[in-house]
Amino acid sequence: MSSFEDADTEETVTSLQMTLYHPRHQRSGIFQSIKFCNRETLPTSEVVKFGRNNSTCRYTFQDKQVSRVQFSLQVFKKFDSSVVSFEIKNMSKKTNLLVDDKELGYLNKMDLPDKCLIRFGDYQFLVEKEDGESLEFFEIQFFLSIRPLLQENKWLPQKPTPECGSYSPCSIQNNSPMEVGENEW
Amino acid sequence: MSSFEDADTEETVTSLQMTLYHPRHQRSGIFQSIKFCNRETLPTSEVVKFGRNNSTCRYTFQDKQVSRVQFSLQVFKKFDSSVVSFEIKNMSKKTNLLVDDKELGYLNKMDLPDKCLIRFGDYQFLVEKEDGESLEFFEIQFFLSIRPLLQENKWLPQKPTPECGSYSPCSIQNNSPMEVGENEW
Numbered sequence: 001m002s003s004f005e006d007a008d009t010e011e012t013v014t015s016l017q018m019t020l021y022h023p024r025h026q027r028s029g030i031f032q033s034i035k036f037c038n039r040e041t042l043p044t045s046e047v048v049k050f051g052r053n054n055s056t057c058r059y060t061f062q063d064k065q066v067s068r069v070q071f072s073l074q075v076f077k078k079f080d081s082s083v084v085s086f087e088i089k090n091m092s093k094k095t096n097l098l099v100d101d102k103e104l105g106y107l108n109k110m111d112l113p114d115k116c117l118i119r120f121g122d123y124q125f126l127v128e129k130e131d132g133e134s135l136e137f138f139e140i141q142f143f144l145s146i147r148p149l150l151q152e153n154k155w156l157p158q159k160p161t162p163e164c165g166s167y168s169p170c171s172i173q174n175n176s177p178m179e180v181g182e183n184e185w
Numbered sequence: 186m187s188s189f190e191d192a193d194t195e196e197t198v199t200s201l202q203m204t205l206y207h208p209r210h211q212r213s214g215i216f217q218s219i220k221f222c223n224r225e226t227l228p229t230s231e232v233v234k235f236g237r238n239n240s241t242c243r244y245t246f247q248d249k250q251v252s253r254v255q256f257s258l259q260v261f262k263k264f265d266s267s268v269v270s271f272e273i274k275n276m277s278k279k280t281n282l283l284v285d286d287k288e289l290g291y292l293n294k295m296d297l298p299d300k301c302l303i304r305f306g307d308y309q310f311l312v313e314k315e316d317g318e319s320l321e322f323f324e325i326q327f328f329l330s331i332r333p334l335l336q337e338n339k340w341l342p343q344k345p346t347p348e349c350g351s352y353s354p355c356s357i358q359n360n361s362p363m364e365v366g367e368n369e370w
Contacts, residue, residue, distance in 0.1 A: 077291065
């Protein structure tokens, strides 16, 4: 048998895609330490922290209004499921966190829906989960939006369409908001 | 005003008391790295890990049958509560964890009842929570039991009575199990 035939069956990994928006990013580079489009593989044992302190947080925001640790994400497995899920916990004493319409105070936690909008201050993060088989690893990938993800108190469930030129998930675009359609990010 | 009068009001902290039992502890010193009776104060941001690996776990067991990380405990706050609670997650691929009668597989999690019995393999841990005010810190304190905590598939809700001489939470006793009453640990 060749090494190809003898190798373990490759497992797919659960992927968390996060599309980030902040109105001051282009002016102040709030997300400058985030590598957009890069798929990062992490062990399911890791509690992934987001905030201002780069010694405790894996993903940091260049913004003094952000708490040292703003929130954390971690993997767990539901009792009735074969795939992993995510839990979110608000670690900020100062700012409440919104997950869709649910408001989380300091140390409040909840299971993250497969698709949801996380908000705190002017930050808007659209989170989309794609299930994989692995219980050992998961992937996280960031995209950038130059348009608010929340419009008229409703976030849009459609996928962005990069070919229309109004949204490119892997780069910062210079299009002014007026140049893109009302239903695109 | 004196510094006493001027000082911040002291906050009480939530305390987690864990009474540990393993049938081979006295012979093989399974809990030798645990400081019994010592109250340890930890920040509520810490995920407290229990297992065999002393570089990742705060509390370790000297037992090759234990997983590198067996389970983790972490603080959160319920939406309707002013005090902190605890969540437990089974981090062992090999061994299921029982919290009272609820069985947790790998990566399963649950909110820890205020009083419960945690079991895996031959390990039995009675956990008792006492509420405090602080949202920043909590305390953890270990006691040792030389008697099984689970008898006839029921764990006993009574507090141990140290004055009877059959149970001393802060030391290993040499009494044989035959010398103590049926309803004592």
